[in-house]
Amino acid sequence: MACVFCRIAGGEIPAEVIAREDGATAFLDVTPLADGHVLVIPNVHVGRVEDLEPDTAAALFRAVHRIVGPIRAAVGAEGTTIGINDGAATGQTVPHVHVHVVPRRTGDGAGSVHSIFPHGTRQELASVARAIRSQLERA
Numbered sequence: 023m024a025c026v027f028c029r030i031a032g033g034e035i036p037a038e039v040i041a042r043e044d045g046a047t048a049f050l051d052v053t054p055l056a057d058g059h060v061l062v063i064p065n066v067h068v069g070r071v072e073d074l075e076p077d078t079a080a081a082l083f084r085a086v087h088r089i090v091g092p093i094r095a096a097v098g099a100e101g102t103t104i105g106i107n108d109g110a111a112t113g114q115t116v117p118h119v120h121v122h123v124v125p126r127r128t129g130d131g132a133g134s135v136h137s138i139f140p141h142g143t144r145q146e147l148a149s150v151a152r153a154i155r156s157q158l159e160r161a
């Protein structure tokens with residue numbers, strides 16, 4: 023059986039859909055973190071960001087780009103936290119790529135992306151950058 027987000031993209035189960043675009047669908051999160059909390063998904067089932075086809079990745083961010091301003095205006099928010107839980111270790115619960123678009127207000131009590139990581143890291147930047155560049159060369 024298709025995953026829940028595939029079924030929403032296909033119109034098989036109900037959701038508060040706000041936009042159906044070529045390649046992507048945006049709908050309200052059923053348990054919103056704030057009014058106007060929207061999920062944007064690729065219409066095809068892909069579990070991880072790195073496995074998106076480039077055209078699908080572009081369609082996904084094009085949809086985010088198109089809806090972020092209207093969402094903010096609709097709920098009278100000042101800003102937006104935009105994030106992806108990518109992989110089970112991050113807390114991803116639905117294994118179909120989805121972008122959280124969460125409207126924010128000064129003093130709403132939520133933190134920045136930095137607040138997710140209380141300890142940070144002391145690894146030397148140059149060696150981390152070298153390792154990533156080396157992986158990129160192989161990709």
Ligand code: 5GP
Pocket residue numbers: 026037038049050051052053054061106107113114115116117
């Ligand atoms: P994750 O933790 O995987 O990044 O977030 C999954 C999100 O999907 C959660 O915020 C959850 O509320 C939302 N969600 C899960 N099932 C459904 C559903 O059937 N309909 C809608 N609209 N949202 C869902």
Ligand code: ZN
Pocket residue numbers: 024025026027028029066067068117118
């Ligand atoms: Zn799916």
